[in-house]
Amino acid sequence: MIVVKDLVRQFKSGDRTIKPVNGVSFELEKGSLASIVGKSGSGKSTLLSLLGALDKPTSGDVVVDGVSLAGLPDSKLTEYRRRDIGFVFQQFNLIPNLRAVDNVMLPMEFAGVRKAARLKRAKELLEQVQLDPEKQSRRINRLSGGEQQRVAIARALANEPKLILADEPTGNLDEQTGEHIIELLSSLSRDHNTTILVVTHDRSLAQKTERCFRLQQGRLTEEVKSGLHR
Amino acid sequence: MSVLARSVGNAFRNKIRTAAVVAVLAVAIGLALAMLVANQAVGAKVQELNASVGTTLTVNPAGGQGFEGGGEPLTAAQAQTVASVTNVTSVVGTKALRLQTATAETSTTQQGGGFGPGGQQASVTTNLTAAIDAGTLGNRNGSATNTGGTGTTQRVRTLPIAATGIGAEVDSAGKALDITSGTGLGDYTTAQAKALVGTTLAQKNNLTAGSTFTIQDKTFTVAGIFDAGTAFGNNAVYVTLPEAQTLAATPDELSTMIVTVNSMENVDSTKTAVQSALGTSKADVTQGQRNLETAVSSLDSVKNISLVAFIAALATAGLIILLIMVMLVRERRREIGVLKAIGARNRTIGLQFVLESLVLVALGSVVGAAIASLASGGIASALISSNTSTTAAPTTQRGGGFGGGGFAGGGFAGGGQGGPFGGASQLLTSVSASASPGVIAAGIAAVFAVAIIGALVPALLTARIRPIEVLRGE
Numbered sequence: 060m061i062v063v064k065d066l067v068r069q070f071k072s073g074d075r076t077i078k079p080v081n082g083v084s085f086e087l088e089k090g091s092l093a094s095i096v097g098k099s100g101s102g103k104s105t106l107l108s109l110l111g112a113l114d115k116p117t118s119g120d121v122v123v124d125g126v127s128l129a130g131l132p133d134s135k136l137t138e139y140r141r142r143d144i145g146f147v148f149q150q151f152n153l154i155p156n157l158r159a160v161d162n163v164m165l166p167m168e169f170a171g172v173r174k175a176a177r178l179k180r181a182k183e184l185l186e187q188v189q190l191d192p193e194k195q196s197r198r199i200n201r202l203s204g205g206e207q208q209r210v211a212i213a214r215a216l217a218n219e220p221k222l223i224l225a226d227e228p229t230g231n232l233d234e235q236t237g238e239h240i241i242e243l244l245s246s247l248s249r250d251h252n253t254t255i256l257v258v259t260h261d262r263s264l265a266q267k268t269e270r271c272f273r274l275q276q277g278r279l280t281e282e283v284k285s286g287l288h289r
Numbered sequence: 290m291s292v293l294a295r296s297v298g299n300a301f302r303n304k305i306r307t308a309a310v311v312a313v314l315a316v317a318i319g320l321a322l323a324m325l326v327a328n329q330a331v332g333a334k335v336q337e338l339n340a341s342v343g344t345t346l347t348v349n350p351a352g353g354q355g356f357e358g359g360g361e362p363l364t365a366a367q368a369q370t371v372a373s374v375t376n377v378t379s380v381v382g383t384k385a386l387r388l389q390t391a392t393a394e395t396s397t398t399q400q401g402g403g404f405g406p407g408g409q410q411a412s413v414t415t416n417l418t419a420a421i422d423a424g425t426l427g428n429r430n431g432s433a434t435n436t437g438g439t440g441t442t443q444r445v446r447t448l449p450i451a452a453t454g455i456g457a458e459v460d461s462a463g464k465a466l467d468i469t470s471g472t473g474l475g476d477y478t479t480a481q482a483k484a485l486v487g488t489t490l491a492q493k494n495n496l497t498a499g500s501t502f503t504i505q506d507k508t509f510t511v512a513g514i515f516d517a518g519t520a521f522g523n524n525a526v527y528v529t530l531p532e533a534q535t536l537a538a539t540p541d542e543l544s545t546m547i548v549t550v551n552s553m554e555n556v557d558s559t560k561t562a563v564q565s566a567l568g569t570s571k572a573d574v575t576q577g578q579r580n581l582e583t584a585v586s587s588l589d590s591v592k593n594i595s596l597v598a599f600i601a602a603l604a605t606a607g608l609i610i611l612l613i614m615v616m617l618v619r620e621r622r623r624e625i626g627v628l629k630a631i632g633a634r635n636r637t638i639g640l641q642f643v644l645e646s647l648v649l650v651a652l653g654s655v656v657g658a659a660i661a662s663l664a665s666g667g668i669a670s671a672l673i674s675s676n677t678s679t680t681a682a683p684t685t686q687r688g689g690g691f692g693g694g695g696f697a698g699g700g701f702a703g704g705g706q707g708g709p710f711g712g713a714s715q716l717l718t719s720v721s722a723s724a725s726p727g728v729i730a731a732g733i734a735a736v737f738a739v740a741i742i743g744a745l746v747p748a749l750l751t752a753r754i755r756p757i758e759v760l761r762g763e
Contacts, residue, residue: 113630114757133753134634141632152627152760156302157295169632174291214631 061087061110061222061254066119068105079105080116081277087270089124089221090252092245094265096282097274103258104149104226106274110256111144111224112136123222141169145215147225149258151207153199159185159210160195166217177217184213189239204231212240216247223247223255229264241267292637296644307649310613314653317609319660321602322732326661327669328595329728335588344553345463346560347575348546348567360571363543367567374562376555377548383461384454384533385544388415388504388526411537412449416503419448420489420524450490451525452504453544454533460517463547466527471498471513480531483512487523504528505536548574591672599732606653607739611746614646618747625751626759635752639745646744647737654733661729 068080079102087093097103108114110121112128120129123143131139140146145166153162160181167177185195188209199207208231215223223244229237241264247253257268265271271282301307348371350360365382372380389412453461458473460466466473466485474483484504486496491514496502500511509528517523534540550559556576564574618625628638751759 108757108760111630113760114755137629137632137634140630144632146630148627148630148760152623152630154624154627156298161295165628165633166631168291169634169637218632 060089060124062122063110064120064122066106066109066121067117068102068109068114069117078277080109083119083274083277083279085272085279085281087254087256089254090248091270092248092255092257092268093270093272094257094259094268095272095274095279096259096262096265101274102277103274106279107224107226107256107258110222111146112139113146141166142218143221145218145220145223147208147211147215147223147228149226149230151204151211153207153210153214155200156198158196158198159190159202159206162199162210163213163217166214170218180217181213184216185210187216187243188213189236205233205236208232209236209240212243219251219253221254223253225255225257227259227261228257229259229261237261237264292641293644296641297648299641299645300648307652310609310649311652311656313609314606314650315656315660317602317606318650318653318657318733318736319664320657321599321606321736322657322661322729323665323668324595324599324602325732326665326728327672328592328599330665330669331588331592331595335592344550344556346548346550346556346563347463348548348563349544349573349575351569351571351573362539363546363572365541365543367572368543368546370566371546371548371563374559374566376551376559377563378551379457379549381455381457381459381463381547381549382530382543383456383545383547384530384537384539384542385411385461386452386454386504386533386537387412388417388450388452389413390415390418411539413452413505413536415450415452415505417450417490417494417526419450420487420493421448421520448524451521452528452533452536453525454528454530454536456530459547460522460527461545463549466515467517468513469516471511474512474527474529477529478531479529480535481529482507482509482532483528484509485513485515485527486511487525488514488516489520489523490525507536591669594672595669603732603735603739606650606736607743610646610650610740610743613649614642614744615747617645618642618751622751622759625748626756629752629756630760635749638752639748642748643741643744646740650736650740654736657736658729658733661732 063083063085066080066083067078069076069078071077079100081102083106095103095106105114109116112121112131116129120127122128123139126139128136128139146152154165157165160178163181163184164177167180172180182192182195186192190206190209190213194202194206199210202210208228212225212228215225225244228244229240232240244255244257245267248255255268257264259265272279273282348363348367350363363382368380368382371377451461455461456477458466458468458477468485469488471485474481474485484502486494486502491497491511494502496511496514498511498513501508502511503509504526515523515527517525528536530543534542548559548563550556560574560576564572567574625638628641629635
């Protein structure tokens with residue numbers, strides 16, 4: 060279970076203080092699939108990075124399965140990201156000179172998974188996100204945007220995280236592949252009890268999540284429940 | 290893909306840049322290694338010089354050096370006196386003999402006697418044939434002796450063989466004998482019918498270890514063959530000191546004493562003390578160190594210069610690596626942020642960049658080692674010649690101070706550059722700077738250590754920041 064308590068993140072910009080996340084509180088049950096919608100610059104990505112321990116809040120706390128992130132040292136936060144979090148970045152953030160399969164293997168390497176096991180799992184994951192087998196051995200910079208996005212999703216799933224944070228996971232995908240990815244995320248949530256939080260502009264994707272939040276001027280409001288059937 | 294494979298791959302991301310980096314590193318590493326090789330070579334030479342003669346004094350009978358020497362012979366009692374002088378670590382007595390065939394011996398006697406320090410070289414007969422031809426110099430010197438001779442029989446142009454009784458396994462200058470076959474004489478303090486024979490003399494007389502020959506009609510067995518490194522030095526025989534004294538019928542008499550002092554710094558004071566202990570009218574004490582002082586001093590300068598140059602070149606290589614890694618790390622801040630975001634530890638990121646820099650350094654070291662192996666000799670020579678041109682000349686003039694008297698026909702006696710330690714310039718040019726694997730390995734290890742620090746610092750500094758700061762900053 061994830062509990063977000065009065066989370067605030069502020070930045071200084073000249074004389075001004077900006078608060079992209081301003082007193083956000085919510086709870087997500089384990090295995091739930093939720094989405095956050097909002098305009099560009101509304102603080103969606105900042106909130107996601109706070110939940111994923113990529114950034115530290117100015118105040119407030121995130122508690123994951125009873126563990127407060129605010130009290131953890133950097134080494135523990137690294138361990139949390141490695142073991143409990145799967146990130147799908149809006150810009151994919153893949154390592155360009157590595158092959159697709161190597162990118163997916165990276166989080167497993169950091170987690171100490173043996174080479175043969177991580178290679179097997181990386182290939183399985185790339186198949187799940189429907190990346191052609193012949194493209195699995197291609198370098199990232201020789202893949203299209205949609206293909207890179209699928210590799211990024213596969214990488215996020217590599218260590219079977221408790222929480223997947225996805226920033227526009229279907230933004231670069233065609234409708235059919237996007238549908239497939241949504242189905243994949245739904246099945247992970249349903250079958251593996253993985254909590255999934257998606258930031259999206261895609262109303263159809265947001266409609267398919269159990270809960271949908273709207274972030275506006277740093278504050279979060281929950282919208283009417285979507286009609287996703289588990 | 291392991292962190293090592295990833296690092297190797299990263300090192301070749303931009304091949305042109307990698308080639309340029311490797312070339313620059315190779316020059317710096319090559320220079321550093323060449324300086325290290327030069328430093329080691331010169332250091333070894335200094336050590337060798339100090340060990341061989343730098344701390345050695347030679348004691349001759351007063352007035353006993355040169356062609357027309359005189360004075361009283363040294364005695365075993367005097368050797369004991371010298372041994373008790375402070376800072377003296379050992380005293381080795383020698384007894385010089387001149388071996389000639391029976392015919393030549395007769396002729397020489399008719400010509401007026403032998404040469405050497407104070408006429409100390411007792412002439413004894415042998416069945417050995419000298420390995421050196423008399424040549425022009427020998428014949429000229431042989432003729433010159435007639436002026437003081439009493440006989441009328443014209444000369445026999447056969448050079449004598451140098452035989453020396455020794456109290457330890459060293460040559461007449463105190464340097465350890467290089468025995469190339471057979472064994473030494475064992476106990477040098479007792480008389481025994483065994484001898485060490487020089488290589489050329491052994492060849493001339495078909496001698497090997499176990500062969501026999503005679504001195505004064507006494508049969509000697511060849512225990513070993515030695516190589517003195519010179520034609521003159523190899524036309525020689527060594528027997529134990531008591532044996533030589535017995536052959537010369539001068540028990541307790543010594544031709545020279547080789548005195549070893551405990552350190553180079555104490556040579557001057559010990560020389561004075563020995564001279565004082567023996568009396569100026571009884572013995573002349575000469576100092577091998579003097580011949581080499583300037584040479585060693587010059588070599589020390591070269592050693593220091595090469596050490597400073599090595600450190601400077603190493604620092605340059607380290608700076609190059611540091612700047613390159615700072616550039617690479619800045620260029621790949623986003624990648625570091627991503628690696629952190631997906632759970633890489635700081636040390637994993639640091640290790641990746643260290644390995645990447647080591648790949649570059651390894652390539653630079655291979656090329657640099659090749660450069661060093663080709664250039665180290667030239668660099669060492671250039672350093673030596675530029676640092677010794679003003680100092681080598683006077684030392685050359687002072688060369689040849691060793692060796693208590695000599696035979697006709699060229700040898701120790703000359704005051705010029707013919708002596709075994711004559712000429713500092715010869716010593717200087719004899720420094721051979723070869724790139725030994727051990728020195729190269731030590732140099733490369735130093736470069737690798739610098740590279741690790743150069744790569745680790747920027748990588749860890751970047752890895753310590755929050756991932757979002759790097760990812761947002763792009």
